[in-house]
Amino acid sequence: MSDRKEAPFAFEGLDRVLHEKARLGILTSLADYHEGLGFGELRDLCGLTDGNLSRHIQILEEAGLIDVTKGFEGRRPHTNCKLTAEGRRRFDDYLAVLEQVLLLARGDAVKVPGTNGKPA
Template sequence: MADSPPPPSHPALALNDTVHQRVRLAILTMLSEARECRFSTLRDELGLTDGNLNRHLRILEQAGLLQVVKGYEGRRPATWLRLTREGRAALHAEITALEQLVDRLRSSGATQRDRSPDAT
């Protein structure tokens, strides 16, 4: 039986570079709130250009975190996005790591020291 590697010693080491990027984290969060979301809704809510959003979606799709579904609404082309099971798990892991970071900071008292007027 092989030994499994020890868990990361610091919660920041559990952050996923693909998910943690702020726009991609926002995309995954929005997709977790609904069964699917239109491309235009994501673009408008996040204040992105079509090209910028497309680049982030491509990265998330290649990582298997979301599914892109193209079709039509009436005669107009439309694109819908759905979070995959892997995407939901990756978002959950990211949120857990962020919560552990916050808990660590709070338990160390660092956030209180930073608020004091005499902190340097």
């Protein structure tokens, strides 16, 4: 029953790496910043602690969704994070699945066989 037509509420496209609340916030924050954002900016935008943000950045980097560049601005350490091309593609795919979830929840997307044509 892995066919989406047979199981419209399986939501196979909801990528677990992206679906976690903090990581979704990080990716959403980075989506409009092609040059990336600094660690402090991400921390403030997402309301995360340094340690929590650091761990989620590590997970996203290991998954190939973001690039992390460490360097210095003057004498201060600076960490910059930006979406990779793969990260942008997976994020866009994830958003498309979320749009389908909304359509299904509103009854706009699929008719379920055996329900007299009522929306799913």
